[in-house]
Amino acid sequence: MPRARVVHVMLLLFVALGACRATHNITAILADHRDLAEFGRQLTATGLADDIDGRNTITVLAVDDAHMAQLRARGLPREALRHVLSLHVLVDYYDDAKLHRLPGGSAVVSTLFQASGDAPGSxxxxxxxxxxxxxxxxxPQDVDDARANVFYVKSVHEAPYNISVLQVSAVITSPAAEAPSSATESKPNSTDASSKHGPPNAGAHAAPSPVGQGSSSDDGADEGKKSGDGGDGGKKNGASVGAAPRGLPFALAFLMAASVILVVNW
Structure with a gap:
């Protein structure tokens, strides 16, 4: 087979690989802006930075340190904080020019809070x-327009049509985002669990648990999974925040297989 054809196939493969992978790093982007440092730290702490980097088309609405300090002072649970911050991540591309030429002067956009399946309804x-x-x-959809006080300030970073980082004037939040996680509310504590599974002396003759009294290895695994995935909100009804990017390895494998077949046939 001519060497030129082999080179052509390999080039196509590398192009396909580049198209399938997001190339941005939100942590590095925000690191260049000191007044957005706390926002970047909280994206990392809640696991949202990985979700953002795993998507090919995204808009991040960044908040300065002064307003982030006010949010932190409220002491929201980690899951509620994640939900609030996920309202600042639009799953579409918007830059300065696009904001000022919206059809009809408005648009309704899905956020990572919605895409994760954690948000009730719309x-x-x-x-x-x-x-x-x-x-x-x-x-936000569940906030009265008259009470809206979050406005576009400036463009921080634009890489059409991959990622855009826009600074906004305050924290975007809503009652739904700050509401306690339903999974957390419904999960019984160790005392409730022991009372439901039998009388207090039901395990008196059983071997002691290596994990510790009042807990089980399954509970420990669940907690570990939650802390690693950023809470149980990462998956609901079969959907996950990173669902689209995680399917890319299969597409890449398909492209590689197709390239091999072409090489063999030639």
């Missing part, structure tokens, strides 16, 4: 609206 959607004087506002 409450994980955010409305982008151009106000009087050209100011662009961001309003």
């Amino acid at each position: 409450e994980g959607m955010v409305k982008i609206a151009v106000r009087r004087g050209g100011r662009v506002a961001f309003v």
Whole structure:
């Protein structure tokens, strides 16, 4: 087979590989902006940074350190904090130019809060609206437009149509995002579990658990899984935040197999 054909096939394979993988790093992008350092740290702490880097088309609405300090002072549980921050991640590309040419002056966009399956109904959607004087506002679906006080400030980073980072004037939040996780509410504590599974002396003659009294290895595994995945909100109804990117290895394998077949036939 001519060497030129082999080279051509290999080039196609490398191009396909590059197209299948997101090339941005939100942590590195935010590291260049000191006033957004706390926002970047919380994206990493809640696991959202990995979700952002795993998507090929994304818009991040960054908040400065002063407003992040106000959010941290409220002492929200980790899962609620993750939900609030996920409202700042739009699963579509918007840059400065696109914000100012919205059809009809508004658009409703899905966020990672919605895409994860954690948001009830459409409450994980955010409305982008151009106000009087050209100011662009961001309003969660379950918040009254009249109370909207989060506005576009400036563009921080644009890489069409891969990732855009836009600074906003305050934290975007909603009652649905701050609500306690339903899974956390429904999970019984160790005392409730022991009372439901038998009388207090039911395990008196059993061998002691290596994990510790009042807990089980299954519970420990569940907790480990939650801490690693950023809470049980990562998957619901068969959907996950990183569902699209995780399917890419199969597509890549298919492309490689097709290339091998072409090489053999030639």
